[in-house]
Amino acid sequence: MAMASPSSSVCPSADPFRWWENTLRKRKKQDPNVVLAVREDATMVYIAATSAVKWKGDGLVSKFRLSCLPDSNGNDSHTHGDLMLVMQRCIEEKDITVGSRVLRSLLKDGLVSDHLLRKKLIDMLCLLDGLHKANEDIYELCKEEISSWDVLISAYIKLEQNEKVLELYHAMKKVPVEPNYDIFAAVFRACAVLEAHEIGVAVHIHAIELGYDMDDFITGVIIDMYCRFGWVLEARRVFDKFSERSPMTWNALIGGYCYVGDLQEALLLVQRMQREGLILSNSILVSLLRLCSKFTGLESGKKIHASIIEGGVESDLRISNALINMYAKCNSSEDARVVLDRAQLHDIVTWNALLSGYAQHGCFEEAFDIFQAMQQGDFWPDGTTYVSLLTACCSLEHLDKGKQLHSSVLTLGLDLNLSVGNSLLNMYIKCGSFEDAKAVFNALPGKDVISWNIMISGCREHEHGDEALAALKEMQEVGIQPDRITFLHLLKVFSNMLALEEGKHIHSLIIQKGFDTEISISNSLIDMYGKCGSLEDAVLVFDKTPKTSIVTWNAIMTVYALHNQGQETLQMYTRLEQEGIKPDRATYFSAIKACATLAALGWGKRIHDAAKQAGFATDIAVTNALIDMYAKCGSLKDAREVFDESPKRTVVTWTALISGYAEQSDYDTAVKLFYDMQQESIEPDGLAFLSLLSACSHKGLVEKGLFHLREMRDQHGILETLEHLDCIVDLVGCGGFFNVGEDLLETMPFKSNIVGWLSLLGSCRLHVNVEVARRCFDYVVALARDHAAAHVMMSNVYSKAGMYKEALELEIARLGKEAWKKAGQAYVEVEDCIHRFSANDTSHPQTLSIHSKLESLSWQAKEQGLLNDSLDLEALSPPVKQDLFCRHSEKLAITFGLLNTPADTPIRVTKNIRVCPDCHQSIKLISKIERREIIVKDVDCIHHFRDGACSCEDRDYVNSTCKNHILTRK
Template structure:
């Protein structure tokens, strides 16, 4: 028997008796059958003359009409060269051919060309490769599939061969075989753009492509996502008569499936005059790659009904796509099909089934499948180990490992990788060390994969010193090893050591990848290390990683958290591509900096672009609504959350309760609270905080007690809400009671925020000695917030002595703290010390300590309007100013300006017009003009509402008979009929008995 591993199109094969040549004389459509197969022919008794016979191709009857003819007269010089090659004299033989090739004196036949290709690859001789291609392009040598295959292999072997061909069009001219080889080689090398470029050149030269070229072009279109070009190639195939070619149609089906054009793909499939295995495979895999598993399985079943036997690769591809619990039932149907097809004992499919069940969280089914197997190899055991390890079944992992050893199956690196992953926590460190000893005993610890897994285990267990020992002992440290150590340094906030490691890996000749820089950016973001972050950013740009999406997202997040929003937005705008994490990163920056309006604009832009938000997007959008009291937009986002299926997510529920509460709509906050089946301490604390901000201490305490009755244990945040309720009502005794309860009864350690809340409470009641004693004795340093709070209280009581002391302490810690200058200046102003106040303001400006711009927001008809002091940019500015002047006149006429007023504490230049044009006042007046009378006016302020505006809005509420809610950074002020819900805390008019 003689066998060849290809269908020779005019090629010869040799047996021990004679040389034969198979000539295929059939119409072009049968070119489709020229595929790598095995042909077996009994040569004994063959006659030397040409004859006809039927052969079998891979067990199937080959189409009739293939003529087998004898060939006796091969060139003698080819025989001699072949003999020389067999005797190991390849170089001598090919030297003769190469010289003849350059002089174009011989017509190289198939065997000559194969020898030359072999020499090209052995010597990496691109020059010889180009000469060879030139000879083929201008010769009449027969172009069989084996020669084509070897030429494509040569292109893949010689990296610079494509570049060495200066002009493809001149080289190939009208020789389709040469175009075929170069185009298909380009596709094989991953140069899809080159494929389409060459195809365009062919069309310009009016060279008619063959089916190989059209298949390559269609695949390139699929790789590049070039739908229009794919359709053009499809039409070209129809024009050339290849629309009945099974391989071209399969390529069209595959490409259309990649574009999601399943209806078009199905139409093409159904229009084929005869479906073949390859077309069925293309349709099934096309559905599979697009996640349409149900359609894939349905097509597989139809394929089997039509009498076609699917290849093993189809089952493997389908199994690989079933990667989560949602695909479990489909995977089980596929398993039944595999059993029916007789492939369950195929080792690769058997292992794929166990892997599928593991990834779909069906561990029991994975074990049952494992036990049904007739034999297991190391891959089988590893798949089962990995499935249990990924689910955290670590005891079972060790038991499986012991069973594997009992089965005399030698573990490999993957085995130890799964085991080490199981011990990647501090509780299992001792087991990990035992496994380490076992690895050393087996002598596999020097393998880079195992070594890196050991390194990862010690890092995850938090033992940096052991990790350093492993790292130093590695015989070869690759980029993964360095990345893990750098990440470990950064997790321990050893930035300088991480930077040294970055330099060290480059000195060892290992270049960092984008993974190296991600933890750098993350740590700089977490600890607000802007300078280090900028240095890392420069390194990223230098190495060209600034186009990596993960890097871009991390940099945007870092700059946003560090308050550099312009830089963050610039990165966002320049990003070559964006995913939802890119949008979320920029939104996070805006929300964390209190720029809720900018965050909401970004959210609306995302919606307009048709990008689907995720849970994080909605969370940030709700937080942004909270910042600007955008109740209407918040409700719309709430509806979108319900439609997206996130309304039961705890983080979303808590954000919604907080948003409604801080917008002053406690009714909506209660509704969300009651609808939630699960409530954690954050949910309760958010609602308690809502009542605290509206100075409703009694309801806050009731909720606090109800929370405990429901079995929810309060935490520090819950107590902070309760203490805030006490502060807003000035309940000093109760505030101190709850602070002691938190520490003594609930065993919750006080944090700085709790003490600052008590300082605020003491300050607003004028208990300055007690507040100072507390600030000086609490176990926290650099408590700028607490001293600022006390300095703010000094304005209420015009306590100059304490105010100056607070100012000195704050500036001793932070010499450039703008707020301290502003607050002390306001104390001076209230005390009538205008010259001192002006001098302080001059000093502040000289130091370039700029005040944070006060901004107020109001939502009208789902549109948010922003105002700043003396704002004249709003389209209705004239009407707002006119209305404000009218209100000022009405207040004077009704004698309201003397109603508990501050004229004696306001500079003379301001006394003449109490209704100055501050941001919250402008927003309130705009609300009077636009918000229906039966609805409250809701305004949000990014700072604390000033004394003037607090008094003015009280007067406005009385004149207009309107309820006005103003949310500032301290609380929610509800103005109604000339009074405020805060009880004028921080806004009382007291005598200056302790001024000096």
């Protein structure tokens, strides 16, 4: 198609650009093949052709007609308007080739100083994808033209290619060209984003050398950069250089404190600024309100609100939205509604801010009321709306409402929104519908790492450990790499599963990905190894982890406590104090628990005092731990004092005290407390009933125990657990009702109940019932072939029945299976030091004195005729009758206590296994000879020995006649 050249027409001299623009647009309408181009010398041309235009590197295809745009005098020119038009057409046509030539020509000829031309060139650089890559060497053309460098740097800032900004800055210095205000600002911002600390400092020095450091604008950007580095003190030094500060400088520093989350310092600066009569910018007011939202600083938020009202900017939509968000997230819904009602303008952000606050605080009904009000106001819900509503649904009772929302999401097509999809996934998992969650997950397009993390978390919550590991493998196969959250969820999965090998595999992946240096990951590894039974691995991780966080110390202390390593737990407590780490609530809780396992009353009181000074003694969890600790140390007086002083009592508080009296065989006080608790309108739970049943078991009260079991089920609707039924088995077994115990064990709806059968086997020793003992033994070894305790207990039954051959054969069989008995260990506290003893221990510095004292006690017992008194010696084996005071761990600990404590103080010993009958009888004699109170805590109960008698009344150590006749013995 032939067209006339525009040069043949008359060009008005008044506005040649407008004339040529209109002419070319008309030609474009007539022929869509008309395009604009630029020759090497940047002369504007247009091309008309009957086929598509093609461009060659050395010019235009010769068959196309080529005309130059004339100016008002008929001369060739590249006017401002012409260049604007060419760049606009390049953007519209996405013509990188022509755009590249425009860019090179403009930079080469230094034609970018004009503001509008500069802006259009930046737009073209940003909008033509790949144009900046096609011209990676263009900054060589900038020469010493500062505006050209400015254009390129501004474009890269808009493209968020901060590395390129710094590269251009270094290239400028080589030319050399001095940066201007805009370039310095861009470079400082790039350093802040990249956290390029060293470069940022060097650029700051450069700015000082050129005298830009005293400029308000540049100073504000420098302050912002240092705050984003986390160098608040350095930012403050820059600020303090100025005797007279502009609002820009003040706002920059306050914004910096908001960025690092220091609300208190930010508010102090606000007060100083206001005293100087300066006004906060609206953006800083929004930042302050967001900070108040984050830290639930309601009172501070109200003060900022007052300043906003005084400044007359409450009507600003961003500020009103920030106010609503702050009040809603600080759980002050009434104030949020007041702001909403007063606001002159509303948008979807306004409503979403209110919804988000309600969702954060679990206010389900209020969130849906707001949703309805929003719809009545003709505001269409968006993805953020549904994210908040689905968050509010994250509990079991709101599953139906969540499904309704899911239906609405599908109707609106928002299921393709990844945030909404992830929220749906999370809602179903939290509401207990794992199958629905999997359906949402499988249908979710473009899953991100958050989607996979939510799914892995769901596998953990619903105990699908194998699926969690499969999810990890699949996400890596589709190219999504696990992040810190992924590994944290996986470590929790394997902690719950007690899957040590899988946990070690995840640990190796963590090391490969470089996450092993993160504190949260290290803490989770310590927890995982501890729960999976590998104390050694947990300690190795702890040793490699920086000890700056109290959470790390708490993690290892919890692991030691889990492994009954009370002594090591207290050593960790001492170490963290020495290193200046401030204990928190969890620290005191773990330390107090350690004192309970060791019966270390002195340590317990010391930690109690420290918790008081730190303000944690009234914390309900710490209070409950203190009651339990004092009770296990045999000091019910102290336990009762803590209980009476507690400002708040829960069922756990009452149960801790009831359990304390139960362990010391004081059924009467335990049952009184049990009913006193109900008088205060606190309903007992399963643990409270377990404590009461334990009290019955320790006293042999079969009838009362069965009464409380029926009471638990019939009056309180609490179903029996394995622990409840095992306690009943122990109770009826000690009473000699073996038929009831066996029937109960055989009909329980629980499998692998080794504890119950061992309990009944222990009762068989008391009553010398070989027949039932053999059946109990067979059940246990069927479940655990090499169970050492079962072999030892069965051997004891044979020995007591006089079947020494069978006992010896069973012991030989046990040794052949390498079924080793748990080593007995006893602990005693003397002068704030915990001493540990094992059987026949000769490692202690006072071993000779201890053994000499034991021999002396044996001689005194014979001299005083105690071996012939009313004490029952039938429980003692023949060798012990000849050497009454053998070297078992608890006797060594008690003897050490006798040698190293005042004569008028009790001796407190804890043992990790049950006190044997021989030692039980010996300790009674020691208490009578020495006239000392001896308190021994073992795994069964707390024994108080006084004047030759024990508080347990020898129930588990000699045959007794049960006073209950409601069952038939067999």
